[in-house]
Amino acid sequence: MSAFQSHNETELLQLAAGGGQAAFAELFMQNRHKLFSFLMRLTQSPEATEDVIQDIFMKLWRNRVSLTEIDNFSSYLFRMAQNQCITQFRRMAKETLILSKLASDAPASRSTTEDLLAAKEVQEQLQLAVAKLTPQQKLVFTLSREKGLKYEEIAAELNISASTVKNHMIDALRIIRQHFHTTANALLIGGLYFLLDSLQKIK
Incomplete structure (x- = not known):
């Protein structure tokens, strides 16, 4: 039995706001399951749901001094969850656009040698990343990226x-x-920023 189960929500928020990790962990345990069920209806993916929950509680911990200002923690969590899902879906849409741009752009369209090198290395890293996908993931990704389905x-x-x-x-x-996060270097980052800039221009 947790030492904090006898504490009400307001008390847990106050303790967590003061840096109490155990109190914060209790808040997490008390809300995780209902938050998971709510997010699963939105994402339809256990992995994506876990990612969103992790992002939510990381943000809460980073801004823990503000926890005492929350009147209804459950409602606040669900609003955060909904907003985080929207952010994730937008990011996924942006990444799909970037990857489509990577697949369709010819290196000859780059204006400088630096851009050419960045595009070439990003393409190589993309191929390595795609090779890590399962056959079904790769097939779906290819149909979406190359055929635009x-x-x-x-x-x-x-x-x-x-x-x-x-x-x-x-x-x-x-x-x-x-894959890109673990292999990123200045050249790759430069290439991705170039692609993002290109996407903004063609919208």
Whole structure:
């Protein structure tokens, strides 16, 4: 039995705001399951749901001094969860655009030698990242990136549900993003910023 189970929510928030890790952990345990159920209805992906929950509580801990200002912690959590999901979906859409741009842009269109090198290295790293995907993730990713198919179209072609397609894309983009995070250097970062800038210009 937790030493904090006898404490009410307000007391736990006050303790956590003062840096109490055990009190913060109790808040996490008390809210995790209902937050997980809520997020699963939005993301349809256990992995994506866990990512969102982790992001939420990391933000709460970083801003723990403000915890005492929260009147209804559960409502506050659900608003954070909804906003975090929107952010994640937007990020996924942006990443899909970036990867589509990577696949379609010819290196000859780059204006400088530095851009050419950045584009070449990003392409190489993208290929390495895609090689880490499962066969189904790779197939879904390829149909979305190279053929430009929508989730419903991919689902029809592969005879799976659209939600399964979305899950595969979420997982594929996470693996690719993690690959770039672990291998990133100045040249790669420069290349990605260049691509982001290009995407802004073509919108």
